[in-house]
Every structure is written in C-alpha cells, then in structure tokens.
Amino acid sequence: MTEKGNEIRRRLPRLVMNLIMVVIIWLMSVFIPPTLDSVIIPGLEIQASFLVWILMIILMSIFLIRVLSDALILGDIFTDAFVRKMGIKEGRTPKRAAREVVYIIIIVLVITAINPLLSRIENYGLYLAAIATYIGLGLVIVFIYDIGRILYTLIENKADSIAEQMTKKSRKNEKEG
Numbered sequence: 001m002t003e004k005g006n007e008i009r010r011r012l013p014r015l016v017m018n019l020i021m022v023v024i025i026w027l028m029s030v031f032i033p034p035t036l037d038s039v040i041i042p043g044l045e046i047q048a049s050f051l052v053w054i055l056m057i058i059l060m061s062i063f064l065i066r067v068l069s070d071a072l073i074l075g076d077i078f079t080d081a082f083v084r085k086m087g088i089k090e091g092r093t094p095k096r097a098a099r100e101v102v103y104i105i106i107i108v109l110v111i112t113a114i115n116p117l118l119s120r121i122e123n124y125g126l127y128l129a130a131i132a133t134y135i136g137l138g139l140v141i142v143f144i145y146d147i148g149r150i151l152y153t154l155i156e157n158k159a160d161s162i163a164e165q166m167t168k169k170s171r172k173n174e175k176e177g
Contacts, residue, residue, distance in 0.1 A: 004077050015070040021063045029056035079146050097150045100143045107143075111136035 033049035033056075041048055111132055118129040 004080075008074065008077060011070045011074055015067055015074065018063045018067045018070070022060055022067065025056055025060045025063065029053055029060070032056075075145065076149070079142055079149070082142055083146055093150070094154065097147045100147050100150075104140050104143050107136050107139050 029052075033053045036049040036052055037047060039048035040046070041051060044051075114132055115129045118132055119125040121128060
C-alpha cells in the first residue's frame with residue numbers, strides 16, 4: 001500500500017473517533033450541567049454546573065484540535081488526489097495558482113447563472129439550488145486551499161534560498177576576515 005494510503009488508513013479512524021468524542025462530550029455538556037444548578041462549590045462560591053460546563057468545553061476543545069490536525073493532513077491528501085483527477089499538473093507553480101483562480105471565477109459565474117434556473121424547478125428547485133451552491137462552495141474552498149499551499153511553498157522556498165545565500169556570504173566574510 002502507498003504511503004498516502006497508510007496515512008489515510010491511520011488518520012481517518014482517529015478523526016472519526018475524535019469527532020465521536022466531541023459529540024459525546026457536547027451531549028454531556030448539554031444534559032449534565034443543568035442537573036447541578038443548585039450545587040455550589042464551597043470556598044469558590046461557584047455553581048458546580050458552571051465548573052462542569054467549563055471542563056466539558058476544555059475537553060471538547062482538546063478533541064477538536066486533534067480532529068483539526070488529522071483533517072488538515074487528510075485535506076492535503078484529498079486535495080492532491082482531487083486536483084490530479086481534475087487533470088491539473090502536479091507542479092506547484094504560480095501558473096497553476098493563477099489557473100485555479102480562473103477556475104474559481106468560472107465556478108462562481110456558473111453557479112450564479114444556474115441557481116435561478118434551478119430554483120424554478122417545481123417542488124425541488126430550492127433544494128437543487130442549495131445543493132449546487134454548496135458544491136460550488138466546496139470546490140472553491142478546495143481551490144483556495146490549494147492556492148494557499150502553493151503560495152506557502154513558494155514563499156518557503158524563497159526564504160530558504162535567501163537564508164542559504166546569507167549563510168554563504170557570512171561564511172565568505174568569515175574566511176576573508
């Protein structure tokens with residue numbers, strides 16, 4: 001199995017389990033604190049329900065951070081696969097970023113043109129228009145994310161080359177001095 005396949009196999013179950021934990025903790029934060037409204041913690045003079053609610057929020061935040069880290073890695077993998085399926089070259093060049101900006105503009109124009117037509121369809125028009133909007137939004141988000149990765153890589157490479165040049169000049173000055 002490929003490296004990306006192993007990464008998906010490792011991260012997807014972890015992401016799902018962390019999401020399940022977030023939902024469980026959220027449900028607990030909805031039902032448990034109201035049962036503790038009348039209990040006041042001695043010395044702190046705080047309602048126990050508030051303290052339990054804060055604890056639940058902290059726990060939920062921890063699991064959400066874990067979900068986010070796994071989702072970002074999986075997002076990279078799925079974005080690469082999606083972009084490859086669209087027939088876009090793998091290279092992270094400024095041309096590719098510009099092409100994706102054009103794709104975003106085309107998607108927005110097409111969705112804007114199609115929505116009034118879809119909304120006129122009897123019984124299901126509003127649903128179809130909403131679905132088209134969400135599909136367009138998803139595609140735009142994928143392209144914006146990929147543009148961000150391209151720009152980040154370009155900036156990172158440029159910063160590395162500048163650092164390398166500065167290091168060479170520094171070493172050259174040390175040898176001369």
